[in-house]
Amino acid sequence: MKTITEGYSPTLNLIETEIAIKVIKDYFEDELSKKLNLIRVSAPILVRSGKGLNDNLNGVERPVAFDAKSIEEGAIEVVQSLAKWKRIALGRYKFKAGEGLYTDMNAIRRDEDLDDTHSLYVDQWDWEKVIDKEERNEEILIKTVNRIYEVFKSTEALVTELYPQFEEILPRKIFFITSQELEDRYPSITSKEREDKIAEEQGAVFIMKIGEVLDSGEKHDGRAPDYDDWSLNGDIIFWNPVLKKAFEVSSMGVRVDEKVLRSQLKASGCEDRAALEYHKAVLEGKLPYTIGGGIGQSRICMFFLRKAHIGEVQAGIWPEDIIESCERRGIVLL
Numbered sequence: 051m052k053t054i055t056e057g058y059s060p061t062l063n064l065i066e067t068e069i070a071i072k073v074i075k076d077y078f079e080d081e082l083s084k085k086l087n088l089i090r091v092s093a094p095i096l097v098r099s100g101k102g103l104n105d106n107l108n109g110v111e112r113p114v115a116f117d118a119k120s121i122e123e124g125a126i127e128v129v130q131s132l133a134k135w136k137r138i139a140l141g142r143y144k145f146k147a148g149e150g151l152y153t154d155m156n157a158i159r160r161d162e163d164l165d166d167t168h169s170l171y172v173d174q175w176d177w178e179k180v181i182d183k184e185e186r187n188e189e190i191l192i193k194t195v196n197r198i199y200e201v202f203k204s205t206e207a208l209v210t211e212l213y214p215q216f217e218e219i220l221p222r223k224i225f226f227i228t229s230q231e232l233e234d235r236y237p238s239i240t241s242k243e244r245e246d247k248i249a250e251e252q253g254a255v256f257i258m259k260i261g262e263v264l265d266s267g268e269k270h271d272g273r274a275p276d277y278d279d280w281s282l283n284g285d286i287i288f289w290n291p292v293l294k295k296a297f298e299v300s301s302m303g304v305r306v307d308e309k310v311l312r313s314q315l316k317a318s319g320c321e322d323r324a325a326l327e328y329h330k331a332v333l334e335g336k337l338p339y340t341i342g343g344g345i346g347q348s349r350i351c352m353f354f355l356r357k358a359h360i361g362e363v364q365a366g367i368w369p370e371d372i373i374e375s376c377e378r379r380g381i382v383l384l
Contacts, residue, residue, distance in 0.1 A: 058292070058358045058379050061215055067384075071351050071363055073212065078205050078350060079152075079175060085197045086150055088177055091139065093132055093153035099125040101327045103134050111161045128158045131344060133277040134328050136178035137305060141337050150179030155344065166293060166359045167349070169366045174349075178305075178342030186304050186339060188258075191282050192226060194341060195256050198286065198300065199224045202254075202350075209354045216356060219291060225252035228259045229270035241270045242296070249289040249296035258284040261314070275314035276329060278303035292356050299350055302343020308333050359383065 062070060082088065097103045104113055104127050114128040129135070132155050139151060155176040162168050181190060203220055210216050227248060229241075236244045248255050261273035261280030273280060283303025290297035306314060311332050315321050323329050331337050351363040359376055361368060361383035368376075368383065376383055 058381060060358075060362065060380070060382060061356055062213070064382060064384070067355060067357075067362065070209070070213065070355055074205060074209065074351050074354055075347055077208055078201060078345075081201045081204055082175065082177065082198070082345070083152060085201055086152075086177060086179060086194070087148060088150040088152045088179065091143070091151045091153050093139075093155060093176070094135065095129055095156055096126050097129055097135065098123065099127050103138075103328050104130055111159060114158050114160050129155070130157050130159055131155060131172070131174075132176040133274075133342070133344075136176055136342055137277075137337050137340050138328070138331070140178055140180050140340060145180045145338070147180050147182045147185075150177060150340075150342075152177035154347075164368065164372060167297070167352070169348075169360050169364060169368075171364065171366055173347045173364065174344040175347060176342070176344045178340050180338045181304070181341050183307070183339050185341075186279070186282065186307060188282060190341060191258070191284070191304055192256075195224065195226075195284070195286065195302070198302075198345070199254065202286075202299075205350070206354060216354070219253065220288065221253040224254040224256055224286070226256050226258060229257055229262075230259065230264055232257060233264050233266060233270070237266070241268070244270075245287055245296035249287050253289050255287050256284050257287060258282075260284060275306075275318040275320055276311060276323060276332075277305055279306050279310045280314060281310075288353060290353060292358050297349070297353060298346075299353065300343055300345045303341065305340045305342060306332060307339060308335055 099115055111130060113130055115125045117125055132153065136151065152175050155174050157172040158170060159172055160170065162170055206218050206220050210218050232244045232248060236247055259281055260270050260283055261278065263269055285298050286300040287296045287298050311329065315323055324333060348360050348364040352360055355363065357363055359381045361376065362381060365384040
């Protein structure tokens with residue numbers, strides 16, 4: 051495990067950290083709902099297997115699955131995200147264009163490689179908003195990113211007011227660049243190294259168009275073919291001064307329509323998914339057109355509180371080598 055935080059000392063103690071986590075989460079959630087016109091809804095932690103409803107992420111991660119004594123209709127899975135469930139919920143609840151929902155998403159990702167920023171447990175705000183078909187364009191994507199960034203900026207202002215030991219470091223505006231433009235700018239390094247470069251240069255960046263193969267023949271990063279439109283998506287990334295690297299806080303995008311879903315399933319060799327319930331509903335035009343994403347709750351607490359490890363803001367299970375490494379570096383895990 052690569053570590054670059056030797057000599058680290060947390061600014062807040064355990065109790066101060068727990069109090070600050072609640073302040074940040076309560077404020078951010080409230081401001082996000084106002085900026086995007088969202089209401090909070092209840093969401094599942096379990097979905098049925100074989101329906102196409104769970105998030106396949108990069109297509110290789112195994113969901114946690116089990117059977118239940120009282121459920122006879124096959125296996126049950128713990129969600130990996132709610133990307134597809136939210137779109138179904140918007141249709142079922144009859145939300146109109148310009149209206150949306152958000153929820154606390156709690157997931158387990160059993161195949162996650164654990165390190166300073168990744169754990170087995172994922173907690174984020176999953177949000178989704180109905181748009182008109184004509185709004186499936188880059189303009190609404192950029193407009194939405196800017197509104198979310200305003201929430202980050204106001205949250206940072208609150209944190210620095212309550213805790214003067216922290217300084218505001220986010221730039222006034224977020225920088226936009228496509229994954230191909232980023233490759234063109236730094237052609238001789240890896241995609242993760244490019245993220246480090248542009249994040250350090252700009253402070254805050256939205257990298258657009260993730261999922262398609264670039265001119266180099268490589269993808270910037272993997273994306274499931276059945277929720278984001280790869281030409282209308284992206285990641286919000288900040289420069290993390292503690293970890294000294296790019297730090298992803300959100301992934302989002304305009305969702306696939308009928309044409310794009312079919313095209314991306316074919317490009318990914320996943321055309322068999324077209325027979326699943328969720329995918330059939332999209333292909334038959336039975337679901338609303340939407341834009342949505344996820345914002346990491348522990349991630350933003352890490353960033354604003356200048357923490358070196360996600361275990362400082364989230365209780366979890368860690369292997370002995372990580373526990374020993376954290377103790378050596380002065381990191382106190384919850």
